[in-house]
Amino acid sequence: MVSVGGFASRLEDRLEGNLKEYARIISKEVARLEEILKDILGFVKEVRIVKKTVPLNEVAEDVIELLSAEFAERGNTLVRKLDASGLDITIDPNRIKEALLNVVSNANQATDGGTITVSTSAEDRGVVVEVSDTGCGIRDEDLHRIFDPFFTTRPTGTGLGLAIAKRIVEEHDGKISATSRYPAGGSTFRIFLPIKEG
Numbered sequence: 001m002v003s004v005g006g007f008a009s010r011l012e013d014r015l016e017g018n019l020k021e022y023a024r025i026i027s028k029e030v031a032r033l034e035e036i037l038k039d040i041l042g043f044v045k046e047v048r049i050v051k052k053t054v055p056l057n058e059v060a061e062d063v064i065e066l067l068s069a070e071f072a073e074r075g076n077t078l079v080r081k082l083d084a085s086g087l088d089i090t091i092d093p094n095r096i097k098e099a100l101l102n103v104v105s106n107a108n109q110a111t112d113g114g115t116i117t118v119s120t121s122a123e124d125r126g127v128v129v130e131v132s133d134t135g136c137g138i139r140d141e142d143l144h145r146i147f148d149p150f151f152t153t154r155p156t157g158t159g160l161g162l163a164i165a166k167r168i169v170e171e172h173d174g175k176i177s178a179t180s181r182y183p184a185g186g187s188t189f190r191i192f193l194p195i196k197e198g
């Protein structure tokens, strides 16, 4: 793929007119295929979980910070309701951040000029992270498919974000679920992670 892309971009530099445009399309499409392949390999690959004890709110803050430019780009406001202050949890922080990143970035992509709320709380034998948005909502007939690999309604989506998030949450013996209102709008994703005794 890298060599196809490389040669296409050399052709693009040398060619003129229509042919130059065709070479540009080849480079652009190769770049898109590379992205898709990266997602698929990330999904297929077995990852070893490396657990650490970390503050739950820090995990949420790190994800919010990573996406702050993207919230601004769509005119969305991020609201924090991080009630789980001082609450530590033993997880693979990088994997859980990846899961949460996928959920929060979906919320942002579904919302324009609205609000994304990230909340954390303690529950009986576990913690909950909830991500709500005021976005377009999810059709009833789609709601049971959103966690399936390759299910997407976005023109540029691969449909792996939620499948990966679900896999990661289940690796931690947790649960992920979604509720939505359509066509009124607004969706809520809930991630439950158990705290194990002993």
Ligand SMILES: Nc1ncnc2c1ncn2[C@@H]1O[C@H](COP(=O)(O)OP(=O)(O)OP(=O)(O)O)[C@@H](O)[C@H]1O
Binding pocket: 039, 102, 106, 107, 108, 110, 133, 135, 136, 137, 138, 146, 147, 151, 152, 153, 154, 156, 157, 158, 159, 160, 161, 162, 163, 187
């Ligand atoms: N917060 C949300 N609001 C509305 N629809 C959503 C939301 N989150 C997920 N979806 C729906 O679920 C589908 C699957 O989401 P998923 O993250 O798995 O894939 P994607 O975002 O389409 O592509 P990718 O994450 O691979 O770039 C989306 O295409 C969209 O239809």
Ligand SMILES: [Mg+2]
Binding pocket: 102, 105, 106, 157, 160, 161, 162
């Ligand atoms: Mg996604």
